[in-house]
Amino acid sequence: MPPFRTWLALPLAATLLGLLPADSAAHSAPPADAALPLLVPRGGDPAAALLAREGTTTRYAQAGEGITRADHFRAGSVTKSFIATVVLQLAAAHRLSLSDTVEQHLPGLVRGAGNDGRALTLRSLLTHTSGLYDFTADTGGITPVTPRQAVRIALTHPPAERGRFSYSNTNYVLLGLVIQQVTGRSYATEAERRIITPLRLTGTSFPGSRSSLPRPHGHAYADDGTDVTALDPRVAGAAGELVTTLTDLDRFYAALLGGRLLTPHWLSEMLDTRAAHGAYGMGLFPERLPCGTTVWGHNGRISGSYVRSAATVDGRRVLTFRVNTDAIADPGLEPAVLAAEFCSRTT
Structure with missing residues (x-):
């Protein structure tokens, strides 16, 4: 927020x-x-x-x-502090680059209503400058959805101005999907093995x-x-x-x-x-x-x-x-x- x-x-x-x-x-x-x-x-x-x-x-x-x-x-x-830490650790290990486009990792997923994953970088997701609509504005934060459902909801709306700060939960849902695509494991598993277990966050x-x-x-x-x-x-x-x-x-x-x-x-x-x-x-x-x-x-x-x-x-x-x-x-x-x-x- x-x-x-x-x-x-x-x-x-x-x-x-x-x-x-x-x-x-x-x-x-x-x-x-x-x-x-x-x-x-x-x-x-x-x-x-x-x-x-x-x-x-x-x-x-x-x-x-x-x-x-x-x-x-x-x-x-x-949660976003944990997700961002995992993404940056993956960047440090050269598993991804912050300049990668969303399309490179999630081909065809971000398309519609003027949104285009080919023009959005992972950096823009991390910094909330992608312009993607916040799916929770439609769900009220009380309706359970899968990550791809959340993205589809966001893509029914045109983007805000790209490059300007516009806080959107959709950005970090997409980063969760990127983590899974890059590692073959869920964002939860990666956060557990990279952060929760080493720091003994019981x-x-x-x-x-x-x-x-x-x-x-x-x-x-x-x-x-x-x-x-x-x-x-x-x-x-x-x-x-x-x-x-x-x-x-x-x-x-x-x-x-x-x-x-x-x-x-x-x-x-x-x-x-x-x-x-x-x-x-x-x-x-x-x-x-x-x-x-x-x-x-x-x-x-x-x-x-x-x-x-x-x-x-x-x-x-x-x-x-x-x-x-x-x-x-x-x-x-x-x-x-x-x-x-x-x-x-x-x-």
């Missing part, structure tokens, strides 16, 4: 901190922790939690009941069509309060299927930005936002905070879950927070929470 506007962070940070309860617990808690209750929508049972990491030191906080540090949850578009998985969450887990709620804990992950596929934990996401982003998954050259490629005019790299996007620090990561929204991970460019400091519903109470609070964490020494 598209990154939030960073210019909101400074005034909202001041507002956020001014709204914190005037009790000793709030004053003693780090600002990001004390802000957690503000992220939770009122009414019903939603709750929020965060896990901050600096080096080997971690800090956990929660707001509301029915949520724990060990919970498994759906991470939505955070709470992370690609569930395929499995609608239940691994234990332990809490409940997940739609905007209207409906319990949507059981969900068919094929609503998102390679664009948002991942199930994970707070600990695993912090570990993943620390390893990725710390250079454990990609060489310096390919990590630099991942962080290069020029193609998307500063809005997006490859599976990561930057957020410049009021103090001058830029953090990198991704957010994810899927029915019943909203997640945000951000890390310093060296991967030493990482923050992941989640809400067990579709969205935080006020999206404008997100940059303020990041500023509260990364613009002050809290650990």
Whole structure:
């Protein structure tokens, strides 16, 4: 999903901190922790939690009941960071090139309504500059589809202007198909062998069509309060299927930005936002905070879950927070929470 506007962070940070309860617990808690209750929508049972990491030191906080540090949850578009990492590892191994066209790997698949895979590169998929329509705008993110069905839905619409940043889940569904074509194995298998197993992300998985969450887990709620804990992950596929934990996401982003998954050259490629005019790299996007620090990561929204991970460019400091519903109470609070964490020494 598209990154939030960073210019909101400074005034909202001041507002956020001014709204914190005037009790000793709030004053003693780090600002990001004390802000957690503000992220939770009122009414019903939603709750929020965060896990901050600096080096080997971690800090956990929660707001509301029915949520724990060990919970498994759906991470939505955070999946894109994993998919992009696999693609870049394949590029590093000369199994593909970012300048390859979609047509070279998936001949004849991307044709229709002005869309043409012969004119689209893998780089344009990674950076959301292909112009391909987002299939979830038609499915609502609640209708399970196969990858090729998702692509066919997108191809019933004309493309946006090619070369401009236009966030589309269709791009990463196609990258999942490219991974399978190049390796002979699914994107899930490749992510497991290249990322999940080496980093020992024991709470992370690609569930395929499995609608239940691994234990332990809490409940997940739609905007209207409906319990949507059981969900068919094929609503998102390679664009948002991942199930994970707070600990695993912090570990993943620390390893990725710390250079454990990609060489310096390919990590630099991942962080290069020029193609998307500063809005997006490859599976990561930057957020410049009021103090001058830029953090990198991704957010994810899927029915019943909203997640945000951000890390310093060296991967030493990482923050992941989640809400067990579709969205935080006020999206404008997100940059303020990041500023509260990364613009002050809290650990």
